[in-house]
Amino acid sequence: MMGKFQVMDHPLIQHKLTIIRDKNCGTKEFREVVNEIANLMAFEVARDMPLEDVDVQTPEGVAHAKQISGKKVAIVPILRAGIGMVDGILDLIPAAKVGHIGMYRDEKTLEPHEYFVKLPSDIDQRQIFVVDPMLATGGSSIMAIDALKKRGASNIKFVCLVAAPEGVKALQKAHPDVDIYTAALDQKLNDKGYIVPGLGDAGDRLFGTK
Ligand SMILES: O=P(O)(O)OC[C@H]1O[C@H](OP(=O)(O)OP(=O)(O)O)[C@H](O)[C@@H]1O
Ligand SMILES: O=c1cc[nH]c(=O)[nH]1
């Protein structure tokens, strides 16, 4: 069965996305707002986390209540830009572990290159949120998810801020089991592989490089 594809059109998310699309938004605000959007998105991405019954003694009696059970979470940012989304998700799921996958896109060929992988040892038993603000050609996210699956991961969701139709199609084709969440589905890629209108180079805008 094809994974879910969801554009998160909540007004708060849309408003904040508009702030960071603005080319005059500086590094400090960009970094803060990326985390705020990731935080709001995590609320929905975590919707199907499994619950178990638990009885809890309140001051007035016993409540037949729920708590999160089963699979633990790992957040896996694709370096560099994915790092910008981690703290916003950790605010909601503070016990999550964080794995890192380093990936850069060759500026000419647009081919992704993996340069770093460091994951929690029990990655095969975790619900994984792969995060990267930009889904452009899809090359980076496909290769990052390949790297995770090679190490036994199976329960994977991909969370981005802006996606291009080309990238969504490629990622769905390569990894049909992976749910994709984005704050926006934009028009297209330009001849340099940038998303139009997008928000420019997410890594550079987050870290103040270039
Ligand atoms: O879908 P794709 O066509 O693969 O493009 C998207 C990738 O490009 C950007 O990373 P970049 O290579 O610029 O590295 P950076 O995060 O270190 O800047 C972005 O953060 C994604 O990882
Ligand atoms: O538009 C794009 C495409 C790839 N990577 C980015 O940071 N921005």
Ligand SMILES: [Mg+2]
């Ligand atoms: Mg970049």
